Amino acid sequence: MDASAIIDSLNDKQRLAVSAPNRATLVLAGAGSGKTRVLVHRIAWHLLINRLAPHNILAVTFTNKAANEMRGRLENLLGISVRAMWIGTFHGLAHRLLRQHAKQAKLPDAFQVMDSDDQLRIIKRLLKNMNLDEEKWPPKQVQWFINGHKEEGHRARHLPEPGDPFQRQMRAIYLAYEEFCDRSGLVDFAELLLRAHETLRDNADLLQFYRQRFQQVLVDEFQDTNTVQYAWLRLLTEESNNLFIVGDDDQSIYGWRGAKVENLHHFQRHYPDHQVIRLEQNYRSTGHILSAANHLIANNENRLGKELWTEAKDGEPLAVYAAFNEQDEAYFAVEKIKQWISDGGLRSETAILYRSNAQSRQFEERLMTVGMPYRVYGGLRFFERQEIKNALAYLRLAANRGDDASFERIVNTPTRGLGVKTLDDLRNLARAQNCSLWQAAQLTAAQTQGSSRGLNALKAFLKLIEDLAALQANETLGDIVKYTIEHSGLLDYYRQEKQERGEARAENLSELINAAKSFDAADNPQNLGLLDLFLAHAALEAGEAQGQSEQDCVQLMTLHAAKGLEFKLVFIVGLEDGLFPAQSALLDPGRLQEERRLCYVGLTRAMQKLYLSYAESRRLYGKETFPRPSRFIREIPPHLLQEIRLRGQIDRPTAPAPTFAAGSPTRPSGSFRIGQTVRHAKFGEGVVLQCEGSGAQERVQVNFRDTGLKWLIVVLAKLEG
């Protein structure tokens, strides 16, 4: 394979990026401009043209999916395996680093990774220990505080002692949390990043080693990096300047969880010699869709600047549908999808995108009634299910008796007569002795006289865990997991649980056994315990929400989840001020801009046809609301939009949307129908929402497009309609 094979299939800008000289490079890659392609080909270029070995390259992504895709495409392009190459997520790579250098990282060899759920449990336990009221110190907020500081690179001891008593207490909790994690050998997600950074920073020889090893560092979705992630990258590349980043400031939608778009600006300052390459040719969408997206995003400030273009045709205008209410909106979308199918399209080519998960319900119900298969993204993933987490907790406790979090989780699951009383005694003893719950349990079992129910149960539990631990020394991973699930009593416990749910859980448990049997740690070649790696894998890669759904189905997801995907037919629904943009963003210019970028991401998912919809009336938290159409619709030039009606003044033929009957009944006797479009001399155009009274008392409530809700006396208002 030679250079031409890497270069030929690319456009000029992509070539420029792939063959760029070895110095800091920023590729501003617009949506659908082939950014993964550039990354993959750039790596191939290093291997074939610059003669680098695979282990000289570090490629970082945010999700496992992106990492897997990159590796797959690379191997496809090169026709060889690139196992020696470090391709992975920030967290995965940090984990790998820490495992290999646990000593320098000041971590126990068998340290365990915990997910945010584990973290929250620990915080709750800690608050109880410290006698703090959860009302006053909400665990979620504590978690947010701790993670926020870790992502900024701050340890509790680095924080100045605040005067504010609330902050001071927060800091104290953070300190206690760190202490607990250290003692239990537990590492949370943010800790992986922070610890990896500190380890390199504080071990000169290690840093030198990796700086020499990673001659090229490539980063995907750079706009999503947080402070520590960027600091870590900088540490590795500030000498060589060989940092190749791909990103799009217009698609930065994770500011709320610590991502810093500013890192793009920092990069330009920290690497003064850098080059910038813009990928602006879009291969995904029609001209009209792109034009709409460009106009929308032009309303944002401080952009690095970029305008997408395409050689594709303009295509159809974007359709805008003003639904009567949320059910009507769902009805509309599903009708259009039915049409798409009958025109020969696939369900899997269509996606309904919404701002918040709660919105999926209406669409699911509608899809269900018409019997159309669909798939909702999001929700609990495999390794996050409680039965799985319980099974893992047994494995972890047996592997590491100091893991109090796991101890708490399973000591009485399935129930074995270890109630609140016994546990409280254990916790008190553990605190008094400053030891783990496990040690406290051992002490109790050894010292307490008699044979109360609780004591026997405790002894049995200790024995069980010891047995499981003995097993771990000798058996294969698959057998360890199998035996653990069976002998812990979990399998029986879930089997006898009510019907379907129990069955599903038992099934998941056997799926876990399968996963263990086929777990292949080849990607992590050190001679570390396979079980430890498996457990870390479970935390770092939570798996899919649903199993392989091979079926051709309509795709439902949040706009966030849609990033990186594309569909021929896209619906962006709930385009209402207060919903999208979200209520809390309306008054904050910074957050409003992020909402706009989210909308931009949504628009650019569509390849052929895009529907935008909003409801004129929506039930929100049990209350009827009359939102106004989203400002984002107004930011798209009218000539790109086409208003669609299924109903309205013309006629509403066969299908009165089911909800009209369910809502307030229309009054055939009155002069106006609900949903009817009317015109007022002063207020302009609007839609009738409610009618009441008759004759001189007849009043109608109208939602005017420009001025919002008004009640009008019919005989006075001179409404046309």
Add this chain to the structure above:
DNA sequence: GGTAAACACCTTTTT
């Protein structure tokens, strides 16, 4: 220890 009633919550989410 398991169930029902009361209660809080209500963007977005990957690792």
Add this chain to the structure above:
DNA sequence: GGTGTTTACC
């Protein structure tokens, strides 16, 4: 309004 979680009671 709907859901998930804590509390109260048997």
